[in-house]
Amino acid sequence: MLTLPDSLRDAFKDPLGSVTTDADALLAAAAETAAAHADPVEDAIDVNDAIVANDAPIIAVGDVVTYHLREAGRVPDVAVIDGQTEREAVRKEIETVLSAADVRRISATNSAASMSADLLSALAAALAAEEPTWIEVTGEEDLATLPAILAAPDGASVVYGQPGEGMVRVPVTPETRAEARELFEALDGDIGAAYDALGVDPSDR
Template structure:
């Protein structure tokens, strides 16, 4: 549905919120629902005793397979949905799975065949005001995005700059 153009890659270098290295401190500041994007982030949240409402994982961290320890923790009890999403894209299946998971009463893990790196943007649009999105910032820690009108507007603007039908993507994410 959407593809990241090469000239927009730099827009994702700066974190969308504060960076944490301690999951318990992050959780103390996080809102509900909480969406985790990334295997290592999900691992740290679970190790801190918190099951995110939605976790988006792909079995990779920084283009390498996650360790066996992380894989064991990620293989939890939450409902699992599998989707395909190629590198540097956002597929319609991923967007729909994210919306469905947020509407579900039970925690959901979206297992991506491909790559989940861009899932932060649609999560920032789909999560209700007051909720949070957490994603990894390589070499730094976990970024906490508190979803409010400003964060949602920034995510919408970036989604509109991706190649493809951004208006269709936004209509999938917004009721």
């Protein structure tokens, strides 16, 4: 449906947020983002409650970041995994931990440097689900960060891996969504159909 043109490859290498190797610090920052965008909730007694009560999910893109968040005690609300890291199979330890997670799982097919309608609709379904939902991709999930930012609510955090550096956390705000939208709409393909598959009306974003 959408593909990454060669002319944009360098633009997609720059991290969209801060880079860290500390999963606990990342989760604390995600909780602060959720709390900052939360409506007052009677039973939200701390920032971690705000994540649950105000529907500000954590979305992980990639097996390694999903593993690190899981090991830090946080099951991502949505994860997009493909059994690979930097185009090689993940370590057995990572595969075992991710396979053991008690989450709903849905499947999608997606080629490298592209976004299929299958992946976009799976993201929409996962974000709408009431329980943690992980998308198991046949192919690659390398561009899933952008549609995740576009479809997630304000206050959410999208986390993905920056090769050789660590984890990138993107707080979902009008500003970061606008940046993601600019990159998304620069891809080759039917942008309107891609928004439809994602369940997003760009005029509302």
